[in-house]
Amino acid sequence: MAAPLTDNEALFQFLLRMGDNTLILGHRVSEWCGHSPVLEEDIALANTALDLIGQTQMWLGLAGEVQGEEKSADDLAFLRDVWDFRNVLLVEVPNEDFGRTLMRQFLFDAWHSIQLGHLMKSSDERVAAIAAKTSKEVAYHLERSADTVVGLGDGTEESHGYMQAALDYLWPYVGEMFVSDEVDAAMAKAGIAPDPASLRADYDALIGRVLAEATLNIPDSGFAHKGGRNGKMHTEHLGHLLTQMQWLQRAYPGASW
Amino acid sequence: MYAQMVQSEASTDDPEKLAAFQARIDAGEKIEPKDWMPAGYRKTLIRQIGQHAHSEIVGQLPEGNWITRAPTLERKAILLAKVQDEAGHGLYLYCAAETLGVSRDELTEMLLDGRMKYSSIFNYPTLNWADMGAVGWLVDGAAIMNQVPLQRTSFGPYSRAMIRVCKEESFHARQGFDAIRKMATGTPAQKKMAQDAVNRLWFPALMMFGPSDADSVHSTQSMAWKIKMNTNDELRQKFVDQTVPQIEFLGLDLPDEGITWNEERGHYDYSDPDWSEFFDVIKGNGPCNTDRLAARNKAWKDGEWVRDGLLAHARKKAARKHAAE
Numbered sequence: 001m002a003a004p005l006t007d008n009e010a011l012f013q014f015l016l017r018m019g020d021n022t023l024i025l026g027h028r029v030s031e032w033c034g035h036s037p038v039l040e041e042d043i044a045l046a047n048t049a050l051d052l053i054g055q056t057q058m059w060l061g062l063a064g065e066v067q068g069e070e071k072s073a074d075d076l077a078f079l080r081d082v083w084d085f086r087n088v089l090l091v092e093v094p095n096e097d098f099g100r101t102l103m104r105q106f107l108f109d110a111w112h113s114i115q116l117g118h119l120m121k122s123s124d125e126r127v128a129a130i131a132a133k134t135s136k137e138v139a140y141h142l143e144r145s146a147d148t149v150v151g152l153g154d155g156t157e158e159s160h161g162y163m164q165a166a167l168d169y170l171w172p173y174v175g176e177m178f179v180s181d182e183v184d185a186a187m188a189k190a191g192i193a194p195d196p197a198s199l200r201a202d203y204d205a206l207i208g209r210v211l212a213e214a215t216l217n218i219p220d221s222g223f224a225h226k227g228g229r230n231g232k233m234h235t236e237h238l239g240h241l242l243t244q245m246q247w248l249q250r251a252y253p254g255a256s257w
Numbered sequence: 258m259y260a261q262m263v264q265s266e267a268s269t270d271d272p273e274k275l276a277a278f279q280a281r282i283d284a285g286e287k288i289e290p291k292d293w294m295p296a297g298y299r300k301t302l303i304r305q306i307g308q309h310a311h312s313e314i315v316g317q318l319p320e321g322n323w324i325t326r327a328p329t330l331e332r333k334a335i336l337l338a339k340v341q342d343e344a345g346h347g348l349y350l351y352c353a354a355e356t357l358g359v360s361r362d363e364l365t366e367m368l369l370d371g372r373m374k375y376s377s378i379f380n381y382p383t384l385n386w387a388d389m390g391a392v393g394w395l396v397d398g399a400a401i402m403n404q405v406p407l408q409r410t411s412f413g414p415y416s417r418a419m420i421r422v423c424k425e426e427s428f429h430a431r432q433g434f435d436a437i438r439k440m441a442t443g444t445p446a447q448k449k450m451a452q453d454a455v456n457r458l459w460f461p462a463l464m465m466f467g468p469s470d471a472d473s474v475h476s477t478q479s480m481a482w483k484i485k486m487n488t489n490d491e492l493r494q495k496f497v498d499q500t501v502p503q504i505e506f507l508g509l510d511l512p513d514e515g516i517t518w519n520e521e522r523g524h525y526d527y528s529d530p531d532w533s534e535f536f537d538v539i540k541g542n543g544p545c546n547t548d549r550l551a552a553r554n555k556a557w558k559d560g561e562w563v564r565d566g567l568l569a570h571a572r573k574k575a576a577r578k579h580a581a582e
Contacts, residue, residue: 023330030333033321033340034314036551037560039348039361042317046341060330074329098563118573151570152563159566248328248386255444257328257386 010122012066016076016191017183020087020180021043021057023077024238025108027050027245028095038100044144048105051137056183058130078249082231082239090173092238099152099162104170106145110176110206113142114199139190146210152234153214164216175224178203183230258375259312259400261467262539263305265475265484266297282483289411290356298309301365302412303357304373304486309351311368311375313343315549319383320392329387335432336389344423347422354416355481369554377535380543381461384454387440388446391454395435395500396460401426402496403466407484434503441507452509459512460530466493497527 001156005013030049036042085143092107095101116138119131182190187193191249211218229231248257275295281288288294320340327333347501351361378396383389404426407419440451466489470476479485497516504511515528537543 027325028325030324030337033324033337035321035556035559038564039314039344039351041560041563043341043348046337046344050334050337053330053337057330057334074331077330078328095494098560106300132448152566155566155568155570156562156577158562160567162562234404244325247326252444252446252494255328255447256438257332257443 001078005186006183007186007190008066008068010183011190011192012063013183014088014187015059015063015127017019017088019056019063019073020074020085021091021108021112022052022059023056023170024085024087024241025091025105026050026056027241028091029101029105031095032101033145040079041098045101048141048144050135051089051141055130055134055137055176057172058134062130074249077169082234082242084231085229085234085238085242087166087228088173088176089235090170091226092235093170093173094237096169097158097162097166099171100166102145102152102189103140103163103166106149106210107136107170107174107207109142109145110203111199112212113138114206115194116203118199122193127192149210149216150214153211153216154206160215163214167211167216168219172215172225175222176226176228177225179226179229181230259465260305260308260403261315261374261376261465263308263479263485265300266272266300270295272506279481281455282411282481284328286411287416288411289413290320291394295417296324297478299357299481301358301479301484302415303354305479306350306357306415307359307364308366308375309374310347310354310364311373312379313350313373314344314368315345315379315553316496318549318552319379319381319545320389321385323386326386327389331346332389332436339393339429339432342429346422346425349418353412353418356414360478365557369550369557371541371550374445376465376540377538377543378461378465380538380546380549381420381458382545384457385450387437387450387454388554390435390437390440390451393429394437394503395433395455395458396465397433398428399462399465399496400501403487409483409486411483418567448509448565451507455504455509456512463493463496463530464525464532464538466490466496468493468535474550494524497525501525501539546562 026049030051032042032045033049034044035043056077060076062070064076088108090104093100093104095104113135116131116135120135121125122128122131149163153163154160165207178196180195180197183191184196188195197241208218228234228235248255274293278288278293278295278298279558289300292479300515300518317340320343324333324336325339327336343413351364354364355361364373368375378399383392401423406422408416408423410416437451437454440447440454442448443451468489470489475490476485480488501511501516513528516524517526521524
């Protein structure tokens, strides 16, 4: 048996979960640069990625402070290996096509916006301040991804097919956002963050409305892949992503950029 | 300058109308989309603004090449913001071109099938991280030389687009200089990257101004119409004069042994770029032409279902609204 988590360790893990989600999703979205279906989408995707990277600086910056080992947000982003990442698996799956990218964004944004709504009332003022700042950006992300999911789901037969395939593929990655563990229990007890399981009803109602308008069917399965939030088993994709993201820092250690 | 060797159209319009039009330009008036204009003026502007817009779009690719490898979160954010700005410039410019009666889709098709060009510079690869600094500093820096005077160009929508673009480009050039300064004053490996970037991008940056146009008939017409404000050689000299002291400030070696201060002229002398290489790039034989166009074609083709889907949804929504009223 591992020793029980201290409050500080739990807070550190929670902050990594927030920051790693935005870091890895921001990276994935940034892969679209210059390759999107239409100019307005190039701008919107770059803007979303930019917001997510900015949010990462705040979450991982605070994580470094809480950890107390004098690590910067950059140290945490660029110098950890796969097993130390705490993002949900949903954000590390590859972009595949525009449909899957936007469906992934919507499924994440819906959770993210609900989560931040609770975090704005966090007992930890630093967490509440980051949530207040980032929730405005995330409200816009959700509005855009929901509109696009509706537009493409209720577009042509072909676009509907792409979006249903995206939802079918991503659905097993949704459940992990609502699994509670000892880190979450400690956060809930301290009033820092909500218990993830408690967000599910609001989430289901939100995505239910949007996906119905998009004429898409939510798969009839409660199965959930897990292992990202606790780092026990990421997908094979994360290692490749880090290989690219961390290359310069790893190849030229100690340099200032 | 993201527009190079734009061929100017001769005018065959009524001489009286032409004279009145020229008088307006000479008086410093702006020409607006609904005003009468010579067919040649319209065609030349469509070519020039279209080429400029395409350059912004294709220009996302060499920088996008490094976004996923940016070495810090801040550098990644700066680069993302810059590339987002470039896409925004493309958008203003396509809108300016649309006021002349050509659609964005038509211009895009012409880019994709090779009928229209984009700046030669974007057919060069970005090979190390210092290139992200060098592109901002040298490439955006060279573009600014041409775009600042274009803020006073005679066509209203183009002039107004340039005013917005220039503010952002100046910021990019400063950010680029900051990024390469960090490299030039960093570890030996970083300094090597900075020197490599400057050596590789110097002549392609000089080529951005286009070949000497001292004897060009097309330039004369475009200059009379205030579509082109300075000669290529004037702008190139200005760029060299501004940039050489900056390279020295960075402590890097000059990328051309021919650079010397000419007391008599009050300017730096420099070696001419290899114009045969420039014409090869323009013809499609630059290091990245094929890949750049293939990437844009793939994005356009892969995105067709998205554009069609969103359009179909917008029509359905409008029809439902109409039925409800």
